[in-house]
Amino acid sequence: ETGVTQTPRHLVMGMTNKKSLKCEQHLGHNAMYWYKQSAKKPLELMFVYSLEERVENNSVPSRFSPECPNSSHLFLHLHTLQPEDSALYLCASSQERGGADTQYFGPGTRLTVL
Amino acid sequence: GQNIDQPTEMTATEGAIVQINCTYQTSGFNGLFWYQQHAGEAPTFLSYNVLDGLEEKGRFSSFLSRSKGYSYLLLKELQMKDSASYLCAVRDSNYQLIWGAGTKLIIKP
DSSP, X not given: OOSEEEEOSEEEXXXXXXXXXXXXXXXXXSEEEEEEEOTTXXXXXXXXXXXXEEEEEOSOOTTEEEEEEETTEEEEEEESOOGGGOXXXXXXXXXXSSTTOOOEEOOOEEEEEO | OOEEEXXXXXXXXXXXXXXXXXXXXXXXXXXXXXXXXXXXXXOEEEEEEOSSEEEXXXXXXXXXXXXTTEEXXXXXXXXXXXXXXXXXXXXXXXXXXXXXXXXXXXXXX
């Protein structure tokens, strides 16, 4: 596998379920990101990890819980979500956080909350 | 507040040229990115501008004017596979990326 991979690609869950999204980067990068992409809206940055340390948390509800066990893996744990949380969740990585580094994206997980 | 504006949707003809504009108002400026995103796929990096002027990469070019808070992406010799959304993003003074909502480009034969 090359680049940034995400699983699952599609997820349907009820409001009382608990699920996790997984992201893996094969680029040797040190920074990883979770974004939310809703239709016709700008990408919303949710969390940033740099060298496995969370460095940004943009006022995301506690029903979203990130985990970064090492610099190659990033998880987003979901529980008691709301229908308005339905969106495309994108993972990205970059060499370092900030600077002129380009972010490389995974294909996303299309989440539907019923 | 910080804001990136780009048209919601544009239509162009195969073989033609199209220009997608992006205007921005951000707290500082540390570079502007253009990404392409096909439906259901990952955004992929197209170009990066940090100095004024035109950057050319094959059929795609990107222009930046920092004094005007303005950029455009120029696509030449359009092909059907260029049908996608094009995202403009600006890195602000805190090195955070501020994203536009994207421009959906429809290419007609």
